[in-house]
Amino acid sequence: MSISKKEYARRRSRLMELMEANSIAIVPAAHEKHRSADTHYAFRQDSDFNYLSGFPEPDAVLVLVPGREHGECVLFCRDKDKEREIWDGYRAGPAGAVADYGADDAFPIDDIDEILPGLIEGRDRVYYAMGRDANFDKRLMDWINAIREKVRAGAHPPGEFLDLDHFLHELRLFKSAAEIRLMEQAGEISAAAHCEAIKACEAGMYEYQLDAIIQYHSAMRGGREPAYTSIVGSGANACVLHYIENNAKLKASDLVLIDAGCEYQGYAADITRTFPVGGRFSAEQRAIYELVLKAQKAALAELAPGRHWNEPHEASVRVITEGLIELGLLHGEVQKNIDNQSYKAFYMHRIGHWIGMDVHDVGDYKVHGQWRVLEAGMVMTVEPGIYIAADNEDVEARWRGIGVRIEDDVLICKDGHRVLTAAVPKEADEIEAMMAAAKNARAEQPSLL
Numbered sequence: 001m002s003i004s005k006k007e008y009a010r011r012r013s014r015l016m017e018l019m020e021a022n023s024i025a026i027v028p029a030a031h032e033k034h035r036s037a038d039t040h041y042a043f044r045q046d047s048d049f050n051y052l053s054g055f056p057e058p059d060a061v062l063v064l065v066p067g068r069e070h071g072e073c074v075l076f077c078r079d080k081d082k083e084r085e086i087w088d089g090y091r092a093g094p095a096g097a098v099a100d101y102g103a104d105d106a107f108p109i110d111d112i113d114e115i116l117p118g119l120i121e122g123r124d125r126v127y128y129a130m131g132r133d134a135n136f137d138k139r140l141m142d143w144i145n146a147i148r149e150k151v152r153a154g155a156h157p158p159g160e161f162l163d164l165d166h167f168l169h170e171l172r173l174f175k176s177a178a179e180i181r182l183m184e185q186a187g188e189i190s191a192a193a194h195c196e197a198i199k200a201c202e203a204g205m206y207e208y209q210l211d212a213i214i215q216y217h218s219a220m221r222g223g224r225e226p227a228y229t230s231i232v233g234s235g236a237n238a239c240v241l242h243y244i245e246n247n248a249k250l251k252a253s254d255l256v257l258i259d260a261g262c263e264y265q266g267y268a269a270d271i272t273r274t275f276p277v278g279g280r281f282s283a284e285q286r287a288i289y290e291l292v293l294k295a296q297k298a299a300l301a302e303l304a305p306g307r308h309w310n311e312p313h314e315a316s317v318r319v320i321t322e323g324l325i326e327l328g329l330l331h332g333e334v335q336k337n338i339d340n341q342s343y344k345a346f347y348m349h350r351i352g353h354w355i356g357m358d359v360h361d362v363g364d365y366k367v368h369g370q371w372r373v374l375e376a377g378m379v380m381t382v383e384p385g386i387y388i389a390a391d392n393e394d395v396e397a398r399w400r401g402i403g404v405r406i407e408d409d410v411l412i413c414k415d416g417h418r419v420l421t422a423a424v425p426k427e428a429d430e431i432e433a434m435m436a437a438a439k440n441a442r443a444e445q446p447s448l449l
């Protein structure tokens with residue numbers, strides 16, 4: 001299962017239809033990042049470049065030239081090189097870029113300085129994501145200046161630069177049927193991995209060992225890379241929103257929050273579950289957990305075409321504020337607490353974000369100053385949370401250090417929405433039952449510790 005060559009071609013055509021007459025789009029690939037000596041960080045292709053080409057290598061540039069006689073899709077890439085391929089791995093080479101990746105025309109990347117100015121010359125407009133890669137920005141300006149130097153010889157440099165992101169990210173926001181299938185798969189794989197982590201959890205393990213379980217079970221199902229660095233926060237660590245140290249020992253009396261998701265065929269999942277290390281929620285932990293779950297359900301109820309982006313957030317704020325007042329963690333009128341944002345001491349982030357090729361995916365949240373209206377094909381996360389800081393002296397000590405987030409990935413469909421990550425339980429009773437069954441099964445087997 002992956003994106004077909006036809007779909008990549010369709011994406012390029014749709015972008016070219018959005019481009020104004022006599023223009024050119026330039027999209028560089030990601031670079032390898034050096035780590036030390038002969039070692040690099042794991043390479044991940046730039047999502048925009050990948051969306052338009054599916055080409056997996058670094059040192060490449062995609063150029064779209066609508067109406068070009070010798071082919072509209074031009075790819076510059078590393079040339080074949082027997083010696084380098086023995087050391088560093090296979091290369092498609094220009095011939096492979098045409099045969100296997102649907103480029104109309106391809107050239108060695110080393111020839112780009114000679115060839116690309118010729119493709120730009122005579123075009124009125126350049127579509128490019130300026131400001132993302134300072135080195136490439138400068139190279140582009142060098143190519144443009146090379147054309148400008150030849151105006152007296154009749155050269156026609158482009159006069160307008162347009163932000164490619166604006167057009168391309170609007171396309172990426174709406175997922176095709178094939179993309180939805182991959183996102184469903186990413187969701188299912190990540191949900192299965194979360195279930196395994198919940199079942200394997202024992203006091204005495206380290207947070208990073210729960211992450212190891214997630215990574216193992218994701219990879220065994222084809223989700224080879226994480227979509228982001230996992231957050232595994234036990235106890236008060238769960239109150240650090242982007243906690244990634246993941247090095248504390250799990251205590252039976254603590255909750256543990258796991259925020260983790262795999263990338264499957266270039267598409268992300270993003271799931272959070274929070275559960276008791278010892279298998280049973282305390283009264284306070286359960287009260288906070290049930291409140292977050294209620295807020296998530298209220299937010300989910302707002303998800304359908306025609307609703308605007310902020311509605312699920314507002315629903316979650318109302319439920320959480322009401323609940324915190326009932327529990328004695330906030331005081332006074334609900335509306336006053338909402339208006340003066342006192343709930344933000346406990347719920348300081350928004351309900352979610354777009355998700356797709358990137359975990360925090362591209363796409364505008366406001367259009368012409370108004371919250372965006374939800375439409376079929378958009379995918380977003382729904383992830384309310386309550387985080388009671390360990391040093392919050394405004395609340396009774398029994399509440400301090402409890403952090404809970406519950407996060408799912410949701411597709412907006414014509415008739416409402418579909419949760420793509422529903423296969424991991426979130427009812428408190430279900431989680432306790434799952435952990436109790438796993439504990440019984442484990443009693444028959446030697447411990448991993």
Ligand code: GLY
Pocket residue numbers: 228259260270353359383407
């Ligand atoms: N995993 C980061 C987030 O939930 O947004």
Ligand code: MN
Pocket residue numbers: 270352353381383407
């Ligand atoms: Mn998220």
Ligand code: MN
Pocket residue numbers: 259260270271272407
């Ligand atoms: Mn998350």
